[in-house]
Amino acid sequence: MVASGRHLALRDFRIGYVLEDPAVPVSVETKAVLESAVRTCERAGATITAGWPEGFRFQELIDCYRFMLGAIVFGFTPPDQREAAKAQLATRPERFATGALSSFADWQQHNMRRLAYRAAWERFFQSVDVFLLPTTFTAAFPHDHSHPDQRSIPLPEGGAQTGWSLLDYVAPATLTGCPATTAPVGLSPSGLPVGLQIVGPYLEDATPIAFARLLAQEIGGFQAPNGYAL
Secondary structure, three states: OOOOOOOOOOOEEEEEEEEOOOEOOOOOHHHHHHHHHHHHHHOOOOOEEEEOOOOOOOOHHHHHHHHHHHHHHHOOOHHHHHHHHHHHHOOOOEEEEEEEHOOOHHHHHHHHHHHHHHHHHHHHHOOOOOEEEEEEOOOOOOOOOOOOOOEEEEEEOOOOOEHHHHHHHHHHHHHHHHEEEEEEEEEEEOOOHHHHHEEOOOOOOHHHHHHHHHHHHHHOOOOOOOOOOO
16 A cells, blocks of 8 residues: 555646546536546646546446445345345346346356456556546535435436436446545535545555645635535
8 A cells, every 4th residue: 555645746646537428427517617627637737638448338337336236235135124125126226136136156257347347447557546537427416315216316407317326436436446535626606516536546545535635735625615514
């Protein structure tokens, strides 16, 4: 592990980034705030490269992630609750439900894919220090305790996405075990906070944290929205 992060100055970082993937559209105003943060890094002298690692397919990783998520959630369900849990799978994402009822052989195949993703990102981080992407597809939104099956998250420009889609942009870090830090990078035009996800190399937790600190020095860190009480 790198105790202090890979670099001490923002200009020394090699940055990869993706602000949106067609699999999960990002709201226009959120993308604009994220783009501004990336341009700030560029002006500070950092090396900027757009795009996923070569050969990477976001939707395929999401499918693997949801399969593994279903397997682990169902696997930890107490035996006396499993019949009820099975009945609820009809409303869950297809890959989640498939994972929940998978055999060990199927699980192991997906687990090998998970490890392959980790290895691929480790290779990628030989030429890149941090990777930037949305934390989620929109700015802050009202919280409630609805199950993701029933939750619909509206987009400022119209339309909505499901509650399950909130997990998609954090899936690369979650599935691979790469450390990730979400940094506040400004307010949307509607006055709501936007977070930028900073993913670092496997076991190098200090690197995305250090990057977030350096970025905050450039853009001012957290800005409280109207009505927010500290």
